[in-house]
Amino acid sequence: MTITQLYYVLAVAEHQNFTKAAEKCFVTQPTLSMQIQKLEDELDVQIxxxxKKPIELTDVGRKIVTQAKNIVNESYRIQDIVDQQKGFIGGEFKIGIIPTVMPTLLPMFLKSFIKKYPKIKLKIEELTTEEIISRINDGHLDAAIVSTPLGNDNIKERVLYYEPFVGYIPNHHRLHQSGKIQISxxxxxxxxxxxxxxxxxDGVINLCKAFKDHTDDPFQLESGSIETLIKLSDEGLGMTLLPYLHTLNLNDKEKQNLHYFVEPAPAREVSIIYHKSELKMQIIEALQSVISGIIRGAIAFENVQIISPLPK
Structure with missing residues (x-):
């Protein structure tokens, strides 16, 4: 049994196709098939x-894949040990960022990070939290930046910053003349x-439900972007809540519609997360250091109330 054979098994389990798995592994399809067949012969089981079309795992095959993921991850740790011993911080690093964090945080730290760590090749994807958790567990992401806590035993979290919610309330709204607003x-x-x-x-819904009992959520409108929410609000279709960093890029007219909460302000916790196997920790620590250093100058709020991002 070899780690390469296990790696091939994981590829086929993911793609459910020998040809696609071979392409991913940069080998010919006959080579990959032969190695998996050798492993099955050695174990005297069918993985x-x-x-079936597409190919499916057998019952024992599912158990083998679970263990194979652990073994392959642990083999990667050997290279981590060598890199840390040599003081090397580099190589490919795949990171996911949620859509409500990507447009504000990425421009703040990316240039500084690349300059400080030129040997790291970042591959960045904008993904939902659900997609991120799945990809971290499958080994397709090294880390991610999301709203926490997640309450997932397979994933570790390191807090980067706390970002307050800010009300965006246009002049036609009942709360526009208010000074600071309250959750109630x-x-x-x-x-x-x-x-x-x-x-x-989910954080906004949890915030509202903390004070009012709603059995129904008769939302007027929903949108895929915060920028669209602002435009809809300006058109008189309601108010919205923004993450604090999004307010920094508003124009002067839009900033007149901002209303801050009385303290402790509701806020989201933004963290860098990674698998409990703790691979590539030197790069994760480098990201945490750079982001935390930059964000300190942008967010000075301390007295906050963390709102859960988990749907209730």
């Missing part, structure tokens, strides 16, 4: 049911929200 002022009925699947949406 894949080849009669919010009405879910006139709140513009992001589409389902965004953890910031």
């Amino acid at each position: 894949f049911d080849r009669s 002022d919010l009405e879910i009925d006139d709140m513009l929200l992001l589409e389902d699947g965004h953890c910031f949406r």
Whole structure:
């Protein structure tokens, strides 16, 4: 049994096709098939049911794949040990970022990070929290930046910053003349929200439900982007809540519609997350250091109340 054979098994389990798996592994399809067949012969079991289209794992095959993931991850740790011993911080690093964090945080730290760590090749994807968790567990992401806590035993979290919620309330709204607003002022009925699947949406819903009992959520409108929510709000279709960093890029007219919460302000916790196997920790620590250093100058809020991103 070899690690290469296990790697091939994982590829076929993922793609459910020998040809696609071979392409991913940069080998010919006959080579990959032969190695998996050798492993099955050695173990005297059938890992894949080849009669099914697409190919499926057998019952024992599913158990083998679970263990194979652990073994392959642990083999990667050897290279980590060598890199750390040599003081090397580099190589490919795949990171996911949720849509409500990507447009504001990425421009703040990316240039500085690349300059400080030129040997790291970042591959960045904008993904939902659900997609991120799946890809981290499957080994397709090294880390991610999301709203936490997640309460997932397979994933570790390191807090980067706390980002307050800010009300965006246009002049036609009942709360526009208010100074600072309170959570109890919010009405879910006139709140513009992001589409389902965004953890910031779930945070807003949790915030409103903390003070009011809603059996129904009669949302008027939902959108895929915060920028669209702002435009809809300006058109008189309701108010919305923004993450604090999004308010920094508003124009002067839009900033007149911002209303801050009385302290402790509701806020989201933004963290860098990674698999409990703790691979590529030197790069994760480098990211945490750079982002935390930059964000300190942008967010000075300390007295905050963390709102869960998990749907209730």
